[in-house]
Amino acid sequence: MDLLKSYAEPTDDDNNSDNSSPNSSPIRFSIRPKSAAPQVDDTSLALSISSNPLSTKPLDPTQHVVNYNPTYDQLWAPIVGPAHPYAKDGIAQGMRNHKLGFVEDAAIEPFLFDEQYNTFYKYGYAADPSGGIGSNYVGDLDAVRENNAVSVYNISQREQKKRKLEKKKEAEAEGNDNVGEGIDDPSTEEWLKRNRKSPWSGKKGEIETELTEEQKKYAEEYAKKKGEEKDGKKDKAEVVADKSTFHGKEERDYQGRSWIAPPKDAKASNEHCYIPKRLVHTWSGHTKGVSAIRFFPKYGHLILSAGMDSKVKIWDVFNSGKCLRTYMGHSKAVRDISFCNDGTKFLTASYDKNIKYWDTETGQVISTFSTGKIPYVVKLNPDDDKQNILLAGMSDKKIVQWDMSSGQITQEYDQHLGAVNTITFVDNNRRFVTSSDDKSLRVWEYGIPVVIKYISEPHMHSMPSISLHPNTNWLAAQSLDNQILIYSTRERFQLNKKKRFAGHVIAGYACQVNFSPDGRFVMSGDGEGKCWFWDWKSCKVFKTLKCHEGVTIGCEWHPLEQSKVATCGWDGLIKYWD
Known part of the structure; x- marks a missing residue:
């Protein structure tokens, strides 16, 4: 009984019954199990459940262990995507464009930015860039009041x-x-009179006293040079005294014939051309690279060369193989040369902006032409009755036509968008084709400055050299993407897609392209010093010759000796091959 009493307590009913009923039994015991959990009100329990974040958070479907009892709504809640990483900061999704929050784009003029920037560092305040309501200035507001909000660039x-x-x-x-x-x-004028003196005018004397004699001399020369440029002398061609030196034994032989007269027995040895195999002769006289060579028309007993040393030389091919005459009249490198039909005269174009017309025999300059721009190519009209008409492709995108009899410019062909590189007459000299740095070909009617055909494709490159096939039906154009393209000279001037000559590397160099006199072979120099020969029909490489150190810029097939070829390069040499 004592043991039971220690585990049980009398209830209130028992106490009441004892007080009310004296006849009832003296002691009754009831045994109830005790709960270890504290008593909690139902309302507080409901509030705690609703405030528990776990009760409202949906379950993660990838979770393997759940450490609490989820509700029915949690178990069947739809799967939601990842929460926005910055949503907890109170910025809506998509509004944040910076790791610290949202930054507004502001378009501020550079002048206004500089003004406010310098004002802030001088006075300590600047205009509020956000344009917010309330304070229009940021920084030291006391300084704003003191200075009346003045900026460094204005005055109150x-x-x-x-x-x-x-x-x-x-x-x-x-x-x-x-x-x-x-x-x-x-x-x-009043303002000018009062402000004529510069704020720095007082320091000029101090600087001059510090200059040495050498510095003063340099300053005077510089000022003189600048003055000449302002006078308009910068765009004029340079003037050099014309002179010529004859290097041969005698200018006329015992029969009174000139040294430029062709040999009497000069005729074609055969009509079938062969590829040269060996070096026959080398001409060396130019102190710098050779930019172009031309055989004497029809006979080829002389060869003319244009040098980057500003000299033009003519060499004997038929007999002695020596230099016969040097023509000196340019002050800079000679870019192009061109004979007239009978070879008694020739044209030179130089980087000194002059075009000169020379007498081949005497070395005298007949006339000089210039527009103040660099001529890149010169050509005479091939018709015998129009040998006084000169066409020149210039660096200012124009083709200029002169009448050399009067010295007047008679026509300008101005359609190209870049410097003009080549002029090639076609269709019995009634038309001519020009190429340019603008990567296009244009066909002109002679004498009419309107393009009758314009060829420009996205895949085209600049074509610095063009040659006419002996049958006059095709043009070979040296393209700077290391290939030679063929265009017809008929009405449509179409690209012949079946003929394409490649294998050489000429990118960046204006290497000359040429044909053999019988039209069977195409030839070209390249940037590695080689001369390439292709078969015209099969378009396959026939042979390559290692000709020069550096660039082989020019190559010409002899007009009569039809297995002989001349090449020139930037190593200053002209080589003759057989």
């Missing part, structure tokens, strides 16, 4: 009035009442 109205009054008083003191009106207007 009060200060302007103050200065005007001061200047007006000064003007009145000098006895000139009208000066004060335009004293702040830089467009008036």
Whole structure:
């Protein structure tokens, strides 16, 4: 009984029954199990469940262990995507464009930015770039009040009035009442008179005293040079005294024939051309690279060369193999040369902006032409009755036509968008084709400055050299993407897609392309010093010759000796191959 009493307590009913009923039994015991959990009100329990974040958070479907009892709604809640990483900061999704929040794009003029930037560092305040309501300035607001919100680039109205009054008083003191009106207007003469002296004018004398004699001399030369350029002399061609030196034994032989006269027995040895195999002769006389060579028309007993040393030389091919005459009249490198039909005269174009017309025999300059621009190519009209017509492709995108008899420009063909590189007459000399740095070909009617055919494709490159096939039906164009393209000279001037010559590397160099006299072979120099020969029909490489150190820029097939070829390169040599 004592044991039971220790585990049980009398209830209130028992106590009450004892008090009310004296006849009832003295002691009754009831045994109830005790709960370890504290008593909780139902309302507080409901609030705690609703406030528990776990009760409202949906379950992660990838979770393997759940450490609490989820509700029915949680178990059947739809799967949601990942929460926005910055949603907890209170910024809506898509509004944040910076790791610290949202940054607004602001378009501020550079002048306004510089003005406010410098104002802030001078006065300590600047205009509020956000344009927010309330304070229009950021920084030291006391300084804003003191300076009347003035920036470094302007002056307050009060200060302007103050200065005007001061200047007006000064003007009145000098006895000139009208000066004060335009004293702040830089467009008036009064302002110019008062502000003629520069703020730095006092320092000029100090600098001059510090200069040495050598520096003063240099400054005078520089000022003189600048003055000449302002006078317009910069765009004019350079003037050099023309002279020529004959290197042969005698200018006329015992029969009175000139040294340029062709040999009497000069005729074609055969009509079938062969590829040369060996080096026969080398001409060396130019001190710099050779940019172009031309055989004497029809006979080829002489060869003319244009050098980057500003000299033009003519060499004997038929007999001695020596230099016969040097023509000196240019001050810079000679870019192009061209014979007239009978070879008694020739044209030269140089980087000194001059075109000169020479007498081959005497070495005299007949006439000089210039537009103030660099001529890239010169050509005479091939018709015998129009040998006085000169066409030149210039660096200023024009083709200029001169009448050499009068010395006047008779026509300008101005359609290209880049410097003109080549001029090639076709269709019995009634038309001519030009190529340019603008990567296009244009066909012109001679004498009419209107393009009759314009060829420009996205895949085209610049074509610095063009040659006409002996049958006059095709043009071979050296394209700077390391290939030679063929165009017809018929009405449509179409690209012949079946004929394409490649294998050589000429990118960046204006290597000459040429044909053999019988039209069976195409030849070209390249940037590695080789001369390439292709078969015209099969378009396959027939042979390559290692000709020069550096670039083989020019190659010409002899007009009569039809297995002989001349090449020139930037190593200053001209080589003759057989």
